[in-house]
Each structure stands twice: as C-alpha cells, then as structure tokens.
Amino acid sequence: MKLRLLAVATSAATLVATVVAFSGNAQAATLFSDNFEDGNSAGWTTSGGTWAVAADGSQVLRQSGTSSDARARAGSASWTDYTVTAKVKPTAFSGSNRFAAVLARAQSATSYYYVALRSNNTVELKRLVNGAATTLASTSLAVSAGTTYTVSLQVAGSTLRSTVNGGAALTATDTAFTAGGVGVATFYTAASFDDVSVETATAPTTPPPTTAVPTTPPPTTNPPVPTDGPIGFASLNALGQNGVTGGAGGRTVTATNATEFLDYIDSTETLIIRVAGQINITSKQGVRPNKTIIGVGTSGHINGGGLDFYRSYNVIVRNLRFTNAEDDAVNVGQESHHIWIDHNSFSGAVDGSIDIVRGADYVTVSWNHFDHSDKSMLISHSDGAASTDIGHLKVTIHHNFFDNSRQRHPRIRFGEPVHVFNNYFLNNELYGVASVQQAGAVVENNYFENVPFPCFSASGYADSGPGRLVHRGNTFVNSGTCEAAGSVVEPRTYYGYTLDSAASVPSTVRAGAGYGKIS
Structure with missing residues (x-):
C-alpha cells in the first residue's frame, strides 16, 4: 500500500486535568499511513543515523546505526488531535539505557512528544523541547532486541x-505543543519501524465538578528558618566571609508574587525571603548578597526563570521548586562565593539546572532533586576559561538525587577539588561525573544505578581534554565503572565530613532530597 496523506482538519479542545481513556462518537479519519511496501520512504525527512527501506518479512523503515540519535518525521505541522501507531522492533542497543520511540506533534528534530521503549526495561512518555527531555509518565516493561x-x-x-x-x-x-507531525526515533539503538498510521482523535471534555474544592488558607505563623549550616566549602572562612549565614539577623519578609520577589532579591538589605506560592518570572534575575530565599512548606515555586549571582555572596537557596527555566534555574557566576543550594527540586530547565562558573568559589550543593533534567550541573562554562577558573570553583556536592537526568552530574572544568559524595545516580542516559580540562574531582560513596558511564576523566569528554579523578567506596548496579586518573587535592585538606555507606544512599536520598522535606 502506498503512503497516504489526507488533508483532514481537526480542532483543539478544552484542557483536562486527568483522564484514563478517550471517548467520543465521532468516527476517526485516517490522516496518514505507510507500510513501506512500495520500497521507498517518500514523504519522510530524516536526521542522524542510517535510514533505508529494507526487507524484514515485509518492507520496513530501518535505522541501522547505534552510534548516535536519529529521527524520521512525516506529516503536517497543522495536525492537532490524533493517534499515531507504529510497529517498533529494536534490533540492537549500544548500552543499558537506550531507546526506540514514536513521536507526535513534532515541531522540529528537537521538539516533540514521544513514547520511548528503553533497554533498561521501562517505557516512558516524554516531552522534548529544544533537545531538553522531560519524563511525563513511566512504567516498567520488558524490552528486548528482536521483539516487535x-x-x-x-x-x-x-x-x-x-x-x-x-x-x-x-x-x-x-x-507545550498543540500541533505538529509524527515520527519515529532511536537513541544509540538500531531499529525497524512498520505500519505507521495516523488517525484523528477527539479531545476529551472536562466533566463539571461535583463538589467545590476548598482553597488552602495562608499559614498564620511563620515556619522556623533552618538554623543548621552547610557541609563543605560553603561552610569555610575565606574571602572575608566566615561560612554562610544568608539573611540571618535581617528582616523576615514574604513574597507571594513576582513584583515582591524581584524587589526583595534586588534589595541591598539583609533579608530572609519566604516564598509562598508560585512565582512566575522570566530569564535569570539577579540576587544581591546576604539573603536567605526559602520556600514555605511545599508551596515555594519559581517558574519560567531563574536566579543569577553576579559578584554576590552569602546567599542560601532552600526548599524551592524550580520549573521550566528559560535558561539556567540557578547560575552562580562572576566571582560569587559562599552560596548554599539545599533541598530544592529542579525540572524542565532549557539549559542548566545549576551552573557554577566564571571564578565562583566556596559553594555547597546538597539534598537537591534533579527530576528528569537534561543538563543538571555545569562547573566552568568553557574550555577557554582557564584564566578565570583555575584556583577557584571549589564545590561540595552531596546527597543529591540525579533522577533519570541525562548528563552533567556534574561536568567539571578546572575546579579543584570538587567533592562528590553520597549522591544517588539513577538512569542517567549519557554519564554521571565528568572531570575534564585539568579539573580535579573526588567521587566517593555514591550509588550508581543504570548509568552506562559513571565517570569520565583521563579520556576527556566531547571537545574537552583530560582531567583528574579519584574514586572510592562507590556502588555500581547495572552500570559501568568510574574512570580514575591522577591525584586530586583531598577535601579533608579543607574540611571534615562523615560519609554514609554507599548501600544506604538510595533510601536516604529518596527520603530526604528535594523541596518540602525541611521546615
């Protein structure tokens, strides 16, 4: 059967919070179908990989490479509500966390919805925005090469x-997307695709509410501001600052909207800033010194933008949820120092969740949840930053949950020592820790689960040259091993610390990392 492409209009419909099935009386109309029996892939646009129509019982669209990601797209940018169905046969996975996928509402080669069959025996419903992936739902599923x-x-x-x-x-x-074409894709996986069809679907309607939902009244008393301090570099006496005290000793204020929030973080006053509710901001907003920025209960939420530190110091960021940052969610830059980022959750940032760059120093990142983020943490922004970064970028990273995040956990250039201990790395697609470009990292008592490349160092990464890395006491489950290289200045030269056993890390970190876990 030849590929068919029909001009059938569909309409956008009312949004709905949760459904388990779609219903409607309208009969579905076929927008598109291709079983490749005509021996060609006319109408498809490919990027990456090696695509060809080949015989596999019947004719199929085959992607035969396993060394990159690859996509094939078809259809119309005007399609809105529809169902795309395809037979998917992975034939070879290059590692433990690879996938083959079906795409919908594709805007480009890097923006679409997709459902992925992963080699770690999961199926995930995901969103990709300019190359940054977010998992919307997932479940366990046995996935094996050679099965359709x-x-x-x-x-x-x-x-x-x-x-x-x-x-x-x-x-x-x-x-994120209201219309777009369809496609199939692979990530470091060879696969065959067949019997692709697209039929119109009816958007669900929202049933009327049966009961009124009461609103939660604002808290009548202020929760106590945590008095405990950071472990590691943010706790040290250096650069004229004796550890991190944030806004201690200053007024306590509460921000419930963007205007209040931006005024407070830009103030020269020492402040404890309580964030109550969702604050919608854009871009990265500057934070002046001597501030504690802390979410109230589980309500503190920064959406759409992020925090920027430019020659700032003595700032605590705690108990906040950061979502959908247009750039970085938190950027610690330009010689900022004594910054403590603790018990926050990060998801959906277009660029980094946390960047520590341009000569920043004495930073602790602890008990944060990086929830299906793409670029979790970057330390030094460029291979050409030696003049500003060598001798700086001393960072402690402990008890964080790198949860199905792709890369940069962290990626380090020049900084030494960067101390990475007692973190939980789970299903990280590309790698865990990369210590490159003369950096020095100590990686100890972490738990790596389903991480194909836990550590890079001597081999460099991408265009970056080699770095140094010492590792000890880590646990590797269905993962590779850390690549050690050279010697690194020991963190104990600067501060004392106590390690949890690596075996206890998954339960400890799951229970404690992220926002809403402290008062």
Whole structure:
C-alpha cells in the first residue's frame, strides 16, 4: 500500500486535568499511513543515523546505526488531535539505557512528544523541547532486541496517552505543543519501524465538578528558618566571609508574587525571603548578597526563570521548586562565593539546572532533586576559561538525587577539588561525573544505578581534554565503572565530613532530597 496523506482538519479542545481513556462518537479519519511496501520512504525527512527501506518479512523503515540519535518525521505541522501507531522492533542497543520511540506533534528534530521503549526495561512518555527531555509518565516493561511492539501515542487537547501492545496506558497532561507531525526515533539503538498510521482523535471534555474544592488558607505563623549550616566549602572562612549565614539577623519578609520577589532579591538589605506560592518570572534575575530565599512548606515555586549571582555572596537557596527555566534555574557566576543550594527540586530547565562558573568559589550543593533534567550541573562554562577558573570553583556536592537526568552530574572544568559524595545516580542516559580540562574531582560513596558511564576523566569528554579523578567506596548496579586518573587535592585538606555507606544512599536520598522535606 502506498503512503497516504489526507488533508483532514481537526480542532483543539478544552484542557483536562486527568483522564484514563478517550471517548467520543465521532468516527476517526485516517490522516496518514505507510507500510513501506512500495520500497521507498517518500514523504519522510530524516536526521542522524542510517535510514533505508529494507526487507524484514515485509518492507520496513530501518535505522541501522547505534552510534548516535536519529529521527524520521512525516506529516503536517497543522495536525492537532490524533493517534499515531507504529510497529517498533529494536534490533540492537549500544548500552543499558537506550531507546526506540514514536513521536507526535513534532515541531522540529528537537521538539516533540514521544513514547520511548528503553533497554533498561521501562517505557516512558516524554516531552522534548529544544533537545531538553522531560519524563511525563513511566512504567516498567520488558524490552528486548528482536521483539516487535505495537506502540500508540494519542495527543488530544492537552492530554497525552500511550500504550504498548494495547496494555496499560500511560497518561499525562501538557501544553507545550498543540500541533505538529509524527515520527519515529532511536537513541544509540538500531531499529525497524512498520505500519505507521495516523488517525484523528477527539479531545476529551472536562466533566463539571461535583463538589467545590476548598482553597488552602495562608499559614498564620511563620515556619522556623533552618538554623543548621552547610557541609563543605560553603561552610569555610575565606574571602572575608566566615561560612554562610544568608539573611540571618535581617528582616523576615514574604513574597507571594513576582513584583515582591524581584524587589526583595534586588534589595541591598539583609533579608530572609519566604516564598509562598508560585512565582512566575522570566530569564535569570539577579540576587544581591546576604539573603536567605526559602520556600514555605511545599508551596515555594519559581517558574519560567531563574536566579543569577553576579559578584554576590552569602546567599542560601532552600526548599524551592524550580520549573521550566528559560535558561539556567540557578547560575552562580562572576566571582560569587559562599552560596548554599539545599533541598530544592529542579525540572524542565532549557539549559542548566545549576551552573557554577566564571571564578565562583566556596559553594555547597546538597539534598537537591534533579527530576528528569537534561543538563543538571555545569562547573566552568568553557574550555577557554582557564584564566578565570583555575584556583577557584571549589564545590561540595552531596546527597543529591540525579533522577533519570541525562548528563552533567556534574561536568567539571578546572575546579579543584570538587567533592562528590553520597549522591544517588539513577538512569542517567549519557554519564554521571565528568572531570575534564585539568579539573580535579573526588567521587566517593555514591550509588550508581543504570548509568552506562559513571565517570569520565583521563579520556576527556566531547571537545574537552583530560582531567583528574579519584574514586572510592562507590556502588555500581547495572552500570559501568568510574574512570580514575591522577591525584586530586583531598577535601579533608579543607574540611571534615562523615560519609554514609554507599548501600544506604538510595533510601536516604529518596527520603530526604528535594523541596518540602525541611521546615
């Protein structure tokens, strides 16, 4: 059968919070179908990989490479509500966390929704925005090379629903993309695709509420500001600053909107700034010295933008949820020092969740949850930054949860020592720690689970030259091993610390990392 592409209009529909099935009386119309029996892939646009129509019982669209990611897209940018279904047969995985996928509402080669069959035996419903991936829903599923799976992804209004072999559905709501074409993709995986079809779908309607939902009254008393201090570099007496005290001794104020929040962080006054509710900001907003910025309970939420430190110092950032930053969620730059970033959650940043760059120093990053982030943490922004960064970028990173995040946990240039201990690395697609370009890292008593490359050092990474890395006491489950190289200045030269056993890290970090875990 030849590929068919029909001009069938569909309409956007009312948003819905949660559904488990789609219904409607309208009969579905076929927008597109291709079974490749005509021996060609006319109408498809490919990027990356090696694509060809080949015989596998019947004719299929095959991607045969395993050394990169690859995509093939088809259809119309005007399609809105539809179901795309395809037979997906992974044939070779290059590692333990690779995938083959079906795409919907594709805007470009780097922006779309997709459902991925992963070699670590999971299926994930995901969003990719300019190359940054966010997992919307996931479940366990046995995935093996040589097996064919029927994968369906429905997009209707703001509701997404995927199934594999007609089994239990993954559902989510999201508004990033309202229209776009379809596609198939692989990530370091060879695969065949067949019987691709697209049919119109009816967006669900929102049922009327049966009961009123009461609003939560604002707290009547201020929660206590934590008096405990950081472990590691942010606790030291250096550069005229004896550890981090933040806004201690100053007024306590509460920000409930962006105007208040931006005024407070830009003030020259010493302040404890309580964040109550969602604060929508844009870009990166400057934070002046001597501030504690702390979320109230589980309500403190910074959305759309981030915090920027330019020659700032003595700042505590705690108990906040950061989402959808247009650039970095937290940027510690330009000789800023004594910054403590503790018990926060990060997701959806277009660039880094936390960047520590341009001569910054004496920073502790502790008990944070990096939730399906792409670029979690960068230390030094460039291979050409030696003149500003050598002798600086002393950072302690402990008890963080790198949860299905892709890379930079952290990626380090020039800084020494960067101390990475008691962190939980789970399902990290590209790598864990990369100590490159003359950097020196000590990596100890961490837990790496399903991480193909826990550590890079002597081999460098990407265009960066080699660095140095010492590792000890780590646990590796279904993972590679750390690549050691050279010697590194010991953190105990600067401060004392107590290590948890690596075996206890998953339970300890899951229970304690992220916002809403402290008062």
